[in-house]
Structure formats: structure tokens, C-alpha cells
Amino acid sequence: MYNVLYSLTFGLPSADADVVASIQPDGSYPTIFVYDKGDRLVDGSIAPNKRIGFFLGQNAVPSCDWALDYADLTDAARTLLFNTIEYCLPAAAPPTLAIARSGANVVITYAGGVLQSAAAVTGAPWQDEAGIASGAVIQPAGAGKFYRVRQ
Numbered sequence: 001m002y003n004v005l006y007s008l009t010f011g012l013p014s015a016d017a018d019v020v021a022s023i024q025p026d027g028s029y030p031t032i033f034v035y036d037k038g039d040r041l042v043d044g045s046i047a048p049n050k051r052i053g054f055f056l057g058q059n060a061v062p063s064c065d066w067a068l069d070y071a072d073l074t075d076a077a078r079t080l081l082f083n084t085i086e087y088c089l090p091a092a093a094p095p096t097l098a099i100a101r102s103g104a105n106v107v108i109t110y111a112g113g114v115l116q117s118a119a120a121v122t123g124a125p126w127q128d129e130a131g132i133a134s135g136a137v138i139q140p141a142g143a144g145k146f147y148r149v150r151q
Contacts, residue, residue, distance in 0.1 A: 001074060003072050009056070011031075013035070016040045020032040020034060032052070032054050033052070034087075035047040035052075050088060054081070056073075095151055096109075096111050096149065097109075097149045098110070106138045106140055109134050110149045112151065114128050114149065115128070115149055116128055117147050118148075119143060129147075
């Protein structure tokens with residue numbers, strides 16, 4: 001976990017927590033644990049949303065007077081930290097795209113990204129359509145056009 005002399009700390013979660021990582025193989029001394037929404041926390045209260053206990057560590061040498069720095073983490077520890085943060089974040093809604101006829105016109109409604117168009121379904125290339133707002137009414141002209149929404 002560390003590029004320097006450092007030791008892991010641990011938490012004491014309730015029985016509702018899911019232990020993800022621990023100092024011992026049997027799950028004792030948990031260093032990372034997760035509570036889902038509705039789980040009972042160690043103080044008896046209910047988790048209103050997902051919560052994660054992530055214990056990076058403490059100085060292994062009692063005479064040290066410095067704190068753990070990001071540069072002290074190994075690449076594997078950094079990956080673990082970033083994956084934990086990503087797990088905490090709410091999932092992004094997938095982009096949406098709807099195209100409907102309105103008389104002789106077309107209405108394009110989209111959300112969750114950038115509208116792009118191309119002359120062929122394979123792209124070649126896809127180009128951002130900065131001038132078309134969601135809900136725009138377009139008068140078809142010329143050859144066919146394909147649309148997608150890029151996150």
C-alpha cells in the first residue's frame with residue numbers, strides 16, 4: 001500500500017457492513033467496509049445513503065511527525081482509492097436521444113451529453129452539433145443524417 005514505512009488502521013463497523021478489505025484474511029480488522037442505504041450503522045442509526053469506511057493508515061514509527069501523503073501511496077493503493085471514490089459517486093444516467101416527426105419537420109430531443117451527427121451510421125466522422133438545442137425543430141434538407149449523443 002505504501003512506498004514508505006506506514007501501517008494500516010482499521011474500523012469497527014456494525015454487522016450490517018460489508019467488509020471489502022481487512023488486515024487479516026478472516027475479515028477481522030476491516031480497513032474498507034461499505035454500508036448500503038438503510039443499513040444500521042455502528043451507533044444504531046440508519047444510513048441515509050451509501051457510506052464507505054476507508055482507513056488508509058497511521059505512522060508505523062511512533063517518533064514520526066509527518067502525515068501520509070498521496071505520493072507515499074503505491075500505484076495499487078491509488079487505484080484502490082480511486083475505485084472506492086468512483087463506487088461512492090452516483091451512477092450517471094445514460095444519454096438519451098429521441099427523434100420524432102412534426103409535420104414535414106423533425107424534432108430532436110436529447111440529454112446526458114453532446115449531440116453529434118454524421119452522414120453515415122458508422123460516423124466517418126461524428127461531428128458535434130453545437131447549434132442544435134434539445135427540443136429543436138429541424139427542416140430536413142439534402143441527404144440523410146444520423147445522430148447520436150456522446151457522454
